[in-house]
Amino acid sequence: MSDTIKHECGIALLRLLKPLDYYKEKYQTAFYGLNKMYLLMEKQHNRGQDGAGLASIKFDMQPGQRYISRIRSNDSAPIKDIFARIRIRFAELLADKKPDELPMQRLKELLPYVGELYLGHLRYGTYGGNSIEQCHPFLRQNNWMTRNLLLAGNFNMTNVDFLFQKLINLGQHPKEKADTVTILEKIGHFLDKENEDVYQKYKKAGYSKKDITPLIAAELDLANILKKASKHWDGGYVMAGLLGHGDAFVLRDPAGIRPAYYYADDEVIVVASERPVIQTTFNVPLKKINELIPGNALIIKKNGYFEEKKIKKDTSRRSCSFERIYFSRGNDAGIYKERIALGKALVEPILKLINYDLENTVFSYIPNTAEVAYYGLIQGLNHYLNHKKADQILKLGGSCDKSDLLHILDQKIRMEKIAWKDAKLRTFITEDASRSDLVSHVYDTTYGVVHATDNLVVLDDSIVRGTTLRDSILKILDRLNPKHIVVASSAPQIRYPDCYGIDMAMLGDFAAFQAAIALHKERGTESVIQEVYEKCKAYxxxxxxxxxxxxxxxxxxxxxxxxxxxxxxxxxxxxxxxxVSFVFQSIEALHEAIPEHTGDWYFTGNYPTPGGMRVVNQAFVNYVEGKRQRAY
Structure with missing residues (x-):
């Protein structure tokens, strides 16, 4: 994608089902769980580079022994920083000891992050700052093991004000108005209530306080807690939580906006935001990985029993299509095929724009995430060209000779790597003019392959603001002196804000919206802007x-x-x-290529939740009133 936008976070949850000695003996390492968490997080680093966090739970520790560990980082390379700090801490605690020679129970007592249950998070800050306090997992602490809650998620709520007021009505005093804090405290409230209900039940039955604690751990109804806590949630979310005694859960929103997948065998239960991450990390086939059903929670009890339970009422599935177009890595089997199909769907509209002149057209793409769709485009163009060649050969009839045939067969699609994305440029220069000049050099180009008689077609994933195209890419492409530059987008026009986790919140930033407003002003229909503003205000x-x-x-x-x-x-x-010309994917072709991910509100304005509709109307009011702020 030419535009830089921040988006969905990533989660990784791992539950080791065997005694820790088992992994040490079978895999010849005392740190099997940590090693797997590193892989699960590193292979999802595309989902968040503003921060990362890791938490672990140790089972059956004695009172006074630490059983919860958490580390977070907002370093420029947060995953690397987290695991480097853990290694340093291990070296300090082990000193001259050799971990392979120590029994696992001793290592478990001695070292943090050696346990049975892990939760990792990769963060993109779509709103607010990037302080360490904004990095997940969040921790709600209590001396009762069963009241401790670690929470990490890939989510945005559209109704934070409403949820915040609900907490106040419960008598709480939240420390800030943020969806992360609001969700943590909401789940925490019903967790406390569930603890209290079970405690009172056994207290009336004559059990001692000490004897009641393990009974609470066994009887906690996580599904019931989540049903009550999520009653008024409006947004896209995958929420993962660990309880201090060892229960865990992952909850997915009922529209399936945010993704979640899991795998289980007799050794592990693992959850991640992307499917190939699990395939690669645990070397398991695609068919053994399950998608968490929208509206369901995967409940994992401390004893290893797990099941999916319905938490939210069924609604229309509207899984985010941007996950497939751009955000998720393209090595997922389904996503790869879908991106190929998106590229193929652009063949005919591109051919029309260049008057079917393949001889004088060079095809390329904006690195790096448009590459797979580009392969699809080239496949489609080759298919078209093969039919054209066949027609030319048939026209020759029996009179063709070898040279005629070779001339036809030598026709090729001109594929070139034109744009090169350099490493992120950093500068001490603060003046706008100087900074703008540096931004224009984020990309470089290949010289000598485009001629003055050529069309140059470049494929991009999507076009949001278009600033990088204007300030960098189009300038460097123009240096090659083509007669016509065609920028093709494998996504439709982005016309509306996202409010479920993508950093596309302000209408006035969108190139498509700017174009529509400009057209109203040109054609004398500016009154529509005021009419829409008044309707949005009334709404x-x-x-x-x-x-x-x-x-x-x-x-x-x-x-x-x-x-x-x-x-x-x-x-x-x-x-x-x-x-310069632009060509966009059609909505119809999008849904044909990605039939199971119909979430398209940023293209069509058809939001899957009431909160989304409120956000888009608020976004327009903000635009007209000149307020540069998100609408939720």
Missing amino acids: LSDENPEPVNHVKAIYKSFSVEDISKKMAEILSPEGIRAK
Whole structure:
């Protein structure tokens, strides 16, 4: 993707089902769990580089012995930093001892992060700062093991104000108004209540306080706790939690907006945000990995029993299509095929733009995540060219000779690596002009393969703001002196904000929205802007409105082609010599390529929750009123 946007976080949960001695003997390491957590987190580093965290629970420790460990980092390489610090701590605690010669029970007592249950998190900060306090897992501490809660998630809630007020109504005093704190305290409240209910039951039956503790651990109903805690949640989420005594859970939102997968055998139960991460880390086939059903929670008891339980009522499945287009790694078997299909779907609209002139067209892509869709585009172009060659051969009839045949067969799609993305540029220069010049050099180009008579087609995943295209990519492509630059997007036009975890919250930043507003001003229909503003204001003043996205009216008068042409004007840098055109994936082709992930609200404005509808209307009000802030 040419635009840099922050997005969904990543989670990894690991439960070791055998005694720790088993792993030491079988895998010849005392740190099997830690090694696997490192792999699960590192192979999801694409999901978050603003921070990372790791927590572990040790089972059956004696009173006075530490059983919860947590480490977090907002370092520039947070995963590396976390595990380096753990290694340093191990070296200090072991001194001249050799871990392989110590019994596992002794290592468990001596070393943090040697336990049976782990939770890891990769963070992208879609809102607010990136302090260490904003890194997951979050910890709610208590002297009762069963009241300790570690929480990490891939989520954004659209109704934080409402949830915050609910906590106040319970008599709590939250330390800040943030969805992470709100969710932690909400689950914590019902966890406390469940503890108290079980405690009172056995107290009335005559049990001692000490004897009641293990009974609470055995009887805690995590499904019941999650049902009550999540009653008013509106958002996209995968929430993972550990309790101090050893229970664990992972809860997924009912629309399936955020992804979660799990695998279980007689040694481990593992959960991750992406499927191939589990396949690679544990060397297991695709068919053995389960998708966590939307609205369900995977409940893992301390005794190793696990099951999926329905927590939220069924709703229409609207899994995020951006996960498939861009965010998740392309080595997932399904995602790879889908991105190939997205590329193939662009063949015909691109051919129309270049007047089917393959001889004078070079095809390339914006590195690195558009690469798979590019392969699909090339496959589709080769298919088209093969049919063209076949027609030419048939026209020759029986009169063709070898040279005629070779001339036809020599026709090729001109594939080149044109754009090269350099390492992230850092600078001490703060002046806007100097910084802008440096930004323009984020990409470099291949010289000598594009001619003045050529069209140059470059494929991108999606176009959000378009600033990198305008300030860098189009400028460097123009240096090659093509007659026509076509930027093709494997995603449709991004027209509406996201509120479920992607950092696309402000309407005024979107190139497609800017184009629509510019067209209204050109055509004298600016009154539509005020009409939509008034409808959005009225919507927001209604406590229980019928969900409606009034912002759709901004685009209603214009075709996709109208918006694309205006975007080309807006994003063409001053002084560019080549003609610039944009072509976008159609909504129909998107759903055909990715049939099981129909979440498309950023393209269509069809939000899967009431909170989403409120957010888009608020976003428009913010735009008109000049407020640069997210709408949730």
